[in-house]
Amino acid sequence: MKLTDKELEVVEILSKNARLPLETIAKMVSLSIEETEQIVRKLEEEKVIVQYAAIVDWRKIDGHEGVTAMIDVKVTPKRGVGFDEVAERIYRFPEVKSVYLMSGAYDLSVVIEGRSMSEIAKFVSEKLSTLDSVISTTTHFILKKYKHDGTVFEQGDQDKRIVMSP
């Protein structure tokens, strides 16, 4: 769908900070609060904005540090449905956080989160590898997250400017 310039601006603003007060967003795009609210509602209804979620640094929460793995999956596509059917079988598992169809050496890139390495190992060996169309899997565990969805986790964001200048 084609968005107007103002709609696009609202999307951009919300994608960076979904918690800004409507009043502030309205001023930023020079619209009334009502007009802005209408735009947000339309974006939500049309599923342009799919979800509002927080980016959490789970490492900071004791007992919830968790483990994330990226799994390269090679599969045999099926006539008629291609990769979609097997992708769906995989993404329905709640521990699977994302699934992408990739160009290159493998077909699906699966990101999975679990409480421990053994939990993920269990998922791979019992659920993923046993799927009919899955030919092979390669599991990469994430050791440290530096930047996620455009956000740097440990950011030194203090203002280095002098307090007043001409």
Next chain:
Amino acid sequence: MTRATKTYLSETVVNLKPSGIRRFFDLAASMEGVISLGVGEPDFVTSWSVREACILSLEQGYTSYTANAGLLELREEIAAYLSRRFHVEYAPETEIIVTVGASQAIDLALRAIINPGDEVIVVEPSFVSYAPLVSLAGGVPVSVQTDGKQEFKLQPEQIEKAITSRTKAMILCSPNNPTGTVLNRRELEAIGAIVQKHDLIVISDEIYAELVYDEPYTSFPAIPHMQERTILVNGFSKGFAMTGWRLGFVAAPKEFAQAILKIHQYAMMCAPTMAQYGAIEALKNGDNDVEEMKKSYRRRRNYFVQSLNEMGLSCHLPGGAFYAFPSIKATGLTSEQFAEQLLLEEKVAVVPGSVFGKSGEGYIRCSYASSLEQLQEAVKRMKRFLARL
């Protein structure tokens, strides 16, 4: 010493007025928890690709002098940039000089054209350096006061009134610091007609040219017949968020540029080499970064200026730069009183408009180059301050 030290000093320097910002700087710097809207520079750090290019140049050992006028590759990029963004053509070999910030560029331009006693028109409210630099070059600054009621747009008849037989040049700054006012093509043409009629030179400080939000920007030398009488000053500080790199440039007809180069080679030798390598990257691949920063400033401008008007500080929508220049006349306070009380009582630092010239009295300069969170907090504090007055 038999003489008092002061008697050794240059009279011109002794007679220079100290910058009015200094006192507020000291005050604000001594306090904690201050939200500063007094900063005249971007809140963005220079883009990583530019910093990385500079680091690479250091790793490769490019640490010697460059040509006096700057690296030819950089001058070629500047020429291409001026052509692409502002539709003005300059020869990189003879008409472009890379300088230590736009500030040095202005100083060089003035020193290249002023004979003792020559008058230079300074359009106020203005950046604080123009008039002192004119004096230091041996000239006489003649101020023209623009009017807040006209959104601080320079009126051609005001220039005519200020012109005498000694008038040689005029310093123009659009978008303007501190008012954010941008002169459009039609307004520049009207000014150009007077410049031509009285045979003046224009030093056009276009350091904020990248940060224009509503109408397309017109560079002064793009006005017909003006390039031959314009010394164009620009740089990387504002648009590319490179203030600390101290890198600017002059673009001017050959005879001006070569006179400027003569001073530059004796006074400075050349601009810092590593900064020049960073600037090449900025011009080659920086357009997207500039566009993103500009978008962000525009949204913050819209938010902040509307908030000012809602709290009763009337403010025109500034077309460029990152300053709002609201009137505080309704409060009955002077600019200095307002700024000082706001700082002491609510810890929000702004710059009194009076430091930018007589016509800045009754206004304050607020930079909206601060995070949205900071701006929101500043708005809250300013509202509280005004409610108490």
